[in-house]
Amino acid sequence: MAQQTRTYDVVVLGAGAVGENAADRAGRTGLSVVVVEAELVGGECSYWACMPSKALLRPGAVLAAARGVGGAAQAVTGGVDPAAVLARRDAFASHWDDGSQVAWLAGAGIDLVRGHARLVGPRRVEVATGDGALTLVARHAVVVATGSEPVLPDLPGLAQAVPWTSREATAVHDVPGSLVILGGGVVGVEMATAYADLGAAVTLLVRGDRVLTAAEPFAGRAVGEALVGLGVDVRYGARPTGVTRDADGVVVELARVGDAAGERVRADELLVATGRRPATGDLGLATVGLEPGSALVVDDALQVTGVDGGWLFAVGDVTGRTTTTHQGKYDARVVGDVVAARFGPGGSGAPDGAAPWSATTATADHAAVPQVVFTRPEVAWVGLTEAAALVAGHPVRTVQVALRSAAGAALAGDDVDGTVQLVVDTEREVLLGATFVGPEVAEMLHAATIAVVGQVPIARLWHAVPAYPTTSEVWLRLLEAYGR
Amino acid sequence: MAQQTRTYDVVVLGAGAVGENAADRAGRTGLSVVVVEAELVGGECSYWACMPSKALLRPGAVLAAARGVGGAAQAVTGGVDPAAVLARRDAFASHWDDGSQVAWLAGAGIDLVRGHARLVGPRRVEVATGDGALTLVARHAVVVATGSEPVLPDLPGLAQAVPWTSREATAVHDVPGSLVILGGGVVGVEMATAYADLGAAVTLLVRGDRVLTAAEPFAGRAVGEALVGLGVDVRYGARPTGVTRDADGVVVELARVGDAAGERVRADELLVATGRRPATGDLGLATVGLEPGSALVVDDALQVTGVDGGWLFAVGDVTGRTTTTHQGKYDARVVGDVVAARFGPGGSGAPDGAAPWSATTATADHAAVPQVVFTRPEVAWVGLTEAAALVAGHPVRTVQVALRSAAGAALAGDDVDGTVQLVVDTEREVLLGATFVGPEVAEMLHAATIAVVGQVPIARLWHAVPAYPTTSEVWLRLLEAYGR
DSSP: OOOEEEEEEEEEEOOBHHHHHHHHHHHTTTOOEEEEESSOTBHHHHHHSHHHHHHHHHHHHHHHHHHTSTTTGGGBOSOOOHHHHHHHHHHHTGGGOOHHHHHHHHHTTOEEEESEEEEEETTEEEEEETTEEEEEEEEEEEEEOOOEEEOOOOOTTTGGGOOBOHHHHHTOSSOOSEEEEEOOSHHHHHHHHHHHHTTOEEEEEOSSSSSOTTSOHHHHHHHHHHHHHTTOEEETTOEEEEEEEETTEEEEEEEETTEEEEEEEEESEEEEOSOEEESOTTSOGGGGTOOTTSOOOBOTTOBBTTOTTSOEEEOGGGGTSOOSHHHHHHHHHHHHHHHHHHHSTTOOSSOOOOOTTSTTOOTHHHHOOEEEEOSSSEEEEEEOOHHHHHHTTOOEEEEEEEGGGSHHHHHHOTTOOOEEEEEEETTTTEEEEEEEEETTOGGGHHHHHHHHHHTOOHHHHTTSOOOTTSGGGHHHHHHHHHOO | OOOEEEEEEEEEEOOBHHHHHHHHHHHTTTOOEEEEESSOTBHHHHHHSHHHHHHHHHHHHHHHHHHTSTTTGGGBOSOOOHHHHHHHHHHHTGGGOOHHHHHHHHHTTOEEEESEEEEEETTEEEEEETTEEEEEEEEEEEEEOOOEEEOOOOOTTTGGGOOBOHHHHHTOSSOOSEEEEEOOSHHHHHHHHHHHHTTOEEEEEOSSSSSOTTSOHHHHHHHHHHHHHTTOEEETTOEEEEEEEETTEEEEEEEETTEEEEEEEEESEEEEOSOEEESOTTSOGGGGTOOTTSOOOBOTTOBBTTOTTSOEEEOGGGGTSOOSHHHHHHHHHHHHHHHHHHHSTTOOSSOOOOOTTSTTOOTHHHHOOEEEEOSSSEEEEEEOOHHHHHHTTOOEEEEEEEGGGSHHHHHHOTTOOOEEEEEEETTTTEEEEEEEEETTOGGGHHHHHHHHHTTOOHHHHTTSOOOTTSGGGHHHHHHHHHOO
16 A cells, blocks of 8 residues: 655644644644544544533433422423433434534644554654555644543453443443443443433442542532432442353452452443543654653643653643543643744744743643533532642632522522532632532532632622522622631 | 610611621621611512512423423423412512511621611611601611612503502412513513413513613523513513503503504503612601602712711612612622721721722622523623623623533533623723523623623633533633634
8 A cells, every 4th residue: 555645734643622622723823734533533522421421411400400399390200211312412422423523624724634643753643544554744743632541440350241431331322221330430420320310220339438539528428429319329448359241241249348248239231430541552652752651741831741852742631631621622722822833923933931821821720620520419620629729738728608508599499409619728818729519500610710710819709799599699608608 | 655766886777688788797896786677677589579580480490491401301291380389489488477587687686676767867767666766876877778669650540450560470379361561671571481481471561672671682682582482472662551450450552653553452460560769768868968769879888979977878779779689788798898897896987998899899880790680591691781881981892602602502402592792891801791691591690700800811711611511611612702
């Protein structure tokens, strides 16, 4: 087959949301850009993560909200319709067809190469395409946005048992009668909720004493309790020792700490959601002096450290610095602006020594990363947890109020429960972080994100009046709890 | 009957939410405080406005949300249950019993006098109580928080037809078969929505060419169209010429501009929602040199202008400066702090020349008043409309995006539609105002309020990352529309 070489200003590896955004942003100043993608253009988030998972969760959420309001509850006469939920999910996953995303790339003037890409030296990428090998030469920059891949724990029999990862769980076509989930992180608790809604008997195996350990402890405890309320069998301190699959499904063997007899959990399917790692194992990193399989460590301009010449950048999960689509897209905007500033018209080719919070500095990655978990209750947080703030040496005071302390929360639902917390830097009197737990708090988070990013002082926040009667009036309760 | 005199540091007239907050805040530094209330402690908002109206609206909103999501819709087999809606509303109106509010005042160390209060001279208030006249002498300050009252237009036959005001509409016990509403403001459109949900045939008579004229034009147009979708007969350019009531209900005569024949609208009940005026007609204002019936004009410390001695303050609707509970409570917090600062321990008794955005200056009243309308779609805005910003002489650029431009909005509901707009000061590059129109945008507003109040520059807002996939991602679309 033919050996071809093409040269672009910028070569982007990975056409997920993050790669697409980096390509778009870099290309806007006239740089020529190509993206390489081995799977579907649109990436994990579009087909096997955010979109389909939220599509699976939303029907149960709106029914729960309606069931929780007197005067509406009697009109809700059943649960979700699994077939209709899956059909709607199919639409949000674009039926796993990337035609519209390919068209978007074309419209943005970005070339697409399909195939697996490997670095073969500085600024050089080789792509194994259907037509043979293609070499892409980057005049200025290579941006790696290949994301992450699930990690399967080293558990006897696991691979042979053909477990689900988040891909199979979000793309399911036949809802199993029962599902055992290994891992109490975001994927674990969201899928536990979704499959409980879809009618599966769900067992959630959690290693520690609570779910969502990245969040404030009260958030994880609330979600764990709520899962039990949804009928999920939540097992804390679970230590799987082996997995087998037989004609009836999957069996997970559990060791009980301090308990001589083991335990067996049986289900039709097993979802492993114990973590992800940067997808750098087969990227040719060794050809540029980097360690295959490791995260691509970057500075705040998203330039990979330890590589000479200022040509290698990385964004998204592959950096180990962010784990969410939105924060990856933020980094993508920054790297796009960095590449355009350095290599576009009038660019110097070198770092510009930009200050924090400038357009070419991803400062928010350290100070204000938002995270939303679409469980019931929802959990949303931004910035530092109390523990992280203390570890970072900030002078901290934490205030916490019940969501129901706002009249609007009680109006929203008869059994509405939840908690909101602010972590305040007592010296500068600005917010370091905020956590919301409760129904439909996802849309309340951005107020906190703006307050954290804007470093709006508490004294000024007193002038930001929440409308009555909205749930947002918890802001007033939080300020009162902090004191003036 | 006995004539009694009692002396307090601060006398507050009106124990609505605004008066309660002013009393509480002033009393916290040890000043003695009394509040006088002729009706229920808790005021309009608790019994005949915000609380009951939102209680009437919420059941329909959650059912509409559930009907709008494939996979959930089939489980919704009817509309709201009017009896259950009214029962829930009764609970949120505390069954029109102010016992808990009275207990709250007592717990806060605030005395309560029930009766109608009139000023009888500087610092002196006479209250007609059940036990005779009581004179209250204020050592330092009188704070007027008597709110507002509905204005009935001068329409032949209107008074004899015994129309509803917002009180009867929110406190209804028997839903009429049909309702004609005069006025397309907040009360008019919210009650049109609520009564359509409750099964009444609703006709909405609007004077101009759209509803919600205080909001951006696109917001009013969207709500007007949506009301038609709910089955409301919306008549624009309506000019009522007379009202009659007979055994079958109420008839409103309409003149049609450029139409020789008049028109008659018949309904079981008529709700007049054409506006409110400050409740100052019977307050004894003439005894302190003020015009009865006029708004009590105040400065940013909420001190009434044109009265010597610095003892008279006013907050809430009675000032003509605010029309909402939340903004009235904001002013109440400010006046409480002003009174405490001037007359509490160490106070000078005189204005302290505080800067804008200080604790004793109600700056937000000019820059950042939020308003939420709980229609379907909801409308929420803060700060200046585009027109108001232009009139005020700001260098303005307005950007507008469709709510559906955020993937999260489409996930939230299959037919979600709406618009979000920012009004930007192009010189300082800060937000002057924001308007949200769409389902459940009420909780999205506070982000804009914090951005406006915090004067967070656009360049910094780019670092405030909205979580994916939430509807809040419209913030990203707005920033993209504005450009970097």
